[in-house]
Amino acid sequence: MNEKRxxxxxxxxxxxxxxxxxxxxxxxxxxxxxxxxxDQKFGDYATPFALELARSARKxxxxxxxxxxxxxxxxxxxxxxxxxxxxxxNMFLSLDxxxxxxxxxxxxxxxxxxxxxxxxxxxxxxFISANPTGPLNIVSARAAAIGDSxxxxxxxxxxxxxxxxxxxxxxxxxxxxxxxxxxxCRELDGIDYPxxxxxxxxxxxxxxxxxxxxxxxxxxxxxDDEEMLISFLAEKAVQYNVSGQREDLDGFRVHFTRWFNExxxxxxxxxxxxxxxxxxxGYLYDQEGKKVFRSTDFGDDKDRVVxxxxxxxxxxxxxxxxxxxxxxxxxxxxxDIWGPDHHGYIARLAGAMVALGxxxxxxxxxxxxxxxxxxxxxxxKMSKRLGNFxxxxxxxxxxxxxxxxYFFVMRSLDSHLDFDLxxxxxxxxxxxxxxxQYAHARICxxxxxxxxxxxxxxxxxxxxxxxDNPEAVILMKLMLKFPEEIxxxxxxxxxxxxxxxxxxxxQSFHRFYTEHRVLSDNVDSNNSxxxxxxxxxxxxxxxxxxxxxxxxxxx
RNA sequence: GCGUCCGUAGCUCAGCUGGAUAGAGCGCCGGACUACGAAUCCGUAGGUCAGAGGUUCAAAUCCUCUCGGACGCGCCA
Numbered sequence: 121m122n123e124k125r126x127x128x129x130x131x132x133x134x135x136x137x138x139x140x141x142x143x144x145x146x147x148x149x150x151x152x153x154x155x156x157x158x159d160q161k162f163g164d165y166a167t168p169f170a171l172e173l174a175r176s177a178r179k180x181x182x183x184x185x186x187x188x189x190x191x192x193x194x195x196x197x198x199x200x201x202x203x204x205x206x207x208x209x210n211m212f213l214s215l216d217x218x219x220x221x222x223x224x225x226x227x228x229x230x231x232x233x234x235x236x237x238x239x240x241x242x243x244x245x246x247f248i249s250a251n252p253t254g255p256l257n258i259v260s261a262r263a264a265a266i267g268d269s270x271x272x273x274x275x276x277x278x279x280x281x282x283x284x285x286x287x288x289x290x291x292x293x294x295x296x297x298x299x300x301x302x303x304x305c306r307e308l309d310g311i312d313y314p315x316x317x318x319x320x321x322x323x324x325x326x327x328x329x330x331x332x333x334x335x336x337x338x339x340x341x342x343x344d345d346e347e348m349l350i351s352f353l354a355e356k357a358v359q360y361n362v363s364g365q366r367e368d369l370d371g372f373r374v375h376f377t378r379w380f381n382e383x384x385x386x387x388x389x390x391x392x393x394x395x396x397x398x399x400x401x402g403y404l405y406d407q408e409g410k411k412v413f414r415s416t417d418f419g420d421d422k423d424r425v426v427x428x429x430x431x432x433x434x435x436x437x438x439x440x441x442x443x444x445x446x447x448x449x450x451x452x453x454x455x456d457i458w459g460p461d462h463h464g465y466i467a468r469l470a471g472a473m474v475a476l477g478x479x480x481x482x483x484x485x486x487x488x489x490x491x492x493x494x495x496x497x498x499x500x501k502m503s504k505r506l507g508n509f510x511x512x513x514x515x516x517x518x519x520x521x522x523x524x525x526y527f528f529v530m531r532s533l534d535s536h537l538d539f540d541l542x543x544x545x546x547x548x549x550x551x552x553x554x555x556x557q558y559a560h561a562r563i564c565x566x567x568x569x570x571x572x573x574x575x576x577x578x579x580x581x582x583x584x585x586x587x588d589n590p591e592a593v594i595l596m597k598l599m600l601k602f603p604e605e606i607x608x609x610x611x612x613x614x615x616x617x618x619x620x621x622x623x624x625x626x627q628s629f630h631r632f633y634t635e636h637r638v639l640s641d642n643v644d645s646n647n648s649x650x651x652x653x654x655x656x657x658x659x660x661x662x663x664x665x666x667x668x669x670x671x672x673x674x675x
Numbered sequence: 676g677c678g679u680c681c682g683u684a685g686c687u688c689a690g691c692u693g694g695a696u697a698g699a700g701c702g703c704c705g706g707a708c709u710a711c712g713a714a715u716c717c718g719u720a721g722g723u724c725a726g727a728g729g730u731u732c733a734a735a736u737c738c739u740c741u742c743g744g745a746c747g748c749g750c751c752a
Contacts, residue, residue, distance in 0.1 A: 208695070490746065558712085561714090565712055634707095
C-alpha cells in the first residue's frame with residue numbers, strides 16, 4: 121500500500137474515532153481527498169477534508185482540523201501535522217520513513233515501484249493494428265510507443281497484460297495490394313500493364329514485387345488465372361509486410377503477445393457465428409436485402425449494416441467477431457487504442473460489446489490524437505497509397521529509439537502532434553531524455569569512482585542524519601512517490617505523467633549532486649550518500665523501462 | 676449541420692477525481708569547473724490560462740455559448 125492510501129486511511133480512522141467520541145457528527149463513509157500541495161511549505165500531502173466537513177459538522181474548519189490532528193498523532197510515517205488558515209491539514213513525512221524507503225528500494229531493485237494487487241485483472245491491450253499494406257509510419261510509431269508504455273504501466277500496477285496486434289489481412293485493401301504487386305511484377309518483366317488507379321504507388325511495392333519474384337517464381341509461373349494470381353501475390357505481400365512490421369517493432373522494443381489475423385475469423389467461421397448470435401438475440405433486422413445491427417439501442421447515432429446485399433460481411437461484423445473472440449478469451453478488461461479517424465466508430469463497437477454481454481465499463485477505447493507530418497515546416501498529407509510518408513524505420517535510424525519513444529510518450533494522448541523529421545533530428549540533442557539518462561550514467565560513474573578509490577558501499581552502514589538536507593530530502597520524497605505515480609498513470613492511462621516525474625527526479629538528483637560531495641573520507645557519509653544515489657538510479661532505470669527507454673551506464 | 680480533440684510564457688507542452696502565489700523543457704540574457712562526468716547547476720525576463728456568462732466558500736480544471744484550429748460523420752478498412 122502506498123503512502124497516499126495509508127494517509128487516507130489514517131484520516132478516515134481519525135474521523136471515525138472523533139465521531140465515536142462525540143467530537144462532531146458526520147456521514148458514515150466520507151471520501152477523503154489527499155493531494156500533493158504545490159508548495160513544499162504546505163507539506164508533502166494535504167487534505168481539504170476539514171474544509172469539506174465544516175458545513176455538516178457545524179464547526180469551523182480549523183476546529184475540525186485540530187480535532188482530527190489529535191487523533192492522527194502517533195504515526196511514524198509523519199514527522200509533523202499542521203492545521204492552517206482556511207482549514208487545510210498539511211502532513212510532513214518523517215526523515216526516518218524516507219530513509220527506510222531507501223533500503224526498501226535497494227532491496228527490491230527492479231521490482232521497486234511495482235504494485236501488487238489482490239485480484240489482478242487480465243487485460244488485453246490492442247494497439248497499432250495498421251493495415252499490412254506497407255511499412256509502419258510515424259503515426260504507428262506514436263501508437264506503438266504509447267500502447268506499449270500503457271501496457272507496461274498497467275503491468276507494473278499489478279495487472280496481467282497481453283499486447284495484441286490485429287492484422288487486417290482480408291478485404292478490398294489487400295486485393296488492391298495484390299493488384300499493385302502484380303502490376304509491378306509485370307513491369308519488372310518489361311510487360312506493359314496498367315497500374316490500378318487506386319493502387320499502392322509507393323516505391324516499396326516494387327521491392328515487394330522483386331522479393332516475391334525471387335522467392336516464388338515457380339508458384340507464380342504455375343498460376344494461370346489472374347484472379348488467383350492476385351490473391352496469391354496479395355497473401356505473399358501481406359506476409360512480407362507483416363514480417364517487416366514485426367522487425368521494425370522489435371527494433372522499437374515493442375513485442376506483441378499475439379498477432380491476430382482477420383482472415384482466420386472469416387475462414388474459421390467466427391464471422392458467421394457472430395452473425396447468428398446477433399440475429400438470434402434479435403439485434404439484427406432486414407432492410408432492402410441487407411442485415412442491419414440495431415446499434416442505436418446502445419447509443420449509436422444510426423444503425424449499421426453488417427451484411428451487404430450480396431451477402432458479404434462488412435468490416436464491422438468482422439470486428440465484432442474479433443472482439444467477441446477477445447471476450448471469449450475471458451479478459452476482465454479490454455482496451456483498444458485507435459487513431460482519431462476512428463472515433464466515430466467507438467459507439468457502434470462499444471454497443472456491440474454490450475450486445476455480446478460485456479459490461480460497458482470493462483471496454484475502453486483510447487484515442488491517440490493525430491500526428492501531422494511536416495517537411496521543412498510544410499504539412500504533408502500522409503498516404504500509403506500515394507507512397508509519401510515517413511517510415512518508422514527511418515525514424516529509428518535518424519533519431520534513435522530512446523529519443524523517439526520518449527518524444528511520443530512525453531505528450532498526452534490528447535495532444536495533436538506536429539512532427540518534422542528533419543527538425544526532430546536537428547533537435548534530438550536537446551531532447552530531455554538525455555537529461556534523464558545522464559543522471560543515471562552520472563550515478564554509475566560515481567560507483568566506478570568509488571571502486572577506484574577503494575570505497576566500499578554498504579547500505580546497512582548508512583546513517584539517516586547524513587541525508588538530513590533539503591536536496592536529499594526532496595529526492596527521497598520523490599522516490600517514495602514512485603509507486604503512486606505508477607498507480608496514477610495506470611488508472612488514468614496517461615504514460616506522459618511518468619516523463620514529467622522522471623524529469624523531476626533527474627533534476628533533483630543533479631541539484632543534490634551539485635550541492636553535496638558524495639565521496640569523502642567519512643565512511644558513514646559515503647554509505648549514506650551512495651545509498652541515496654543507488655536508490656535514485658534504480659528508480660530512474662525502472663521508470664525509463666516503463667516507457668521503453670534505456671538507462672545507460674556511460675554516455 | 677452533428678460529433679471528437681485542441682486553444683496555458685517567444686516555441687513545445689505539463690497542471691492529478693475543482694483547492695493555497697499558474698509550472699517545466701527549449702530559446703533569450705547574466706553567472707558557476709585547481710574536487711566524485713559542465714550532456715550539469717544557479718539567477719533574470721516572459722502569462723487577460725482564446726473570449727463571455729454560469730455553478731461553487733473556491734474554476735486553467737465543471738456547465739452553456741461564441742471565436743479559432745485539426746479530424747471524423749461509408750454497405751472503406
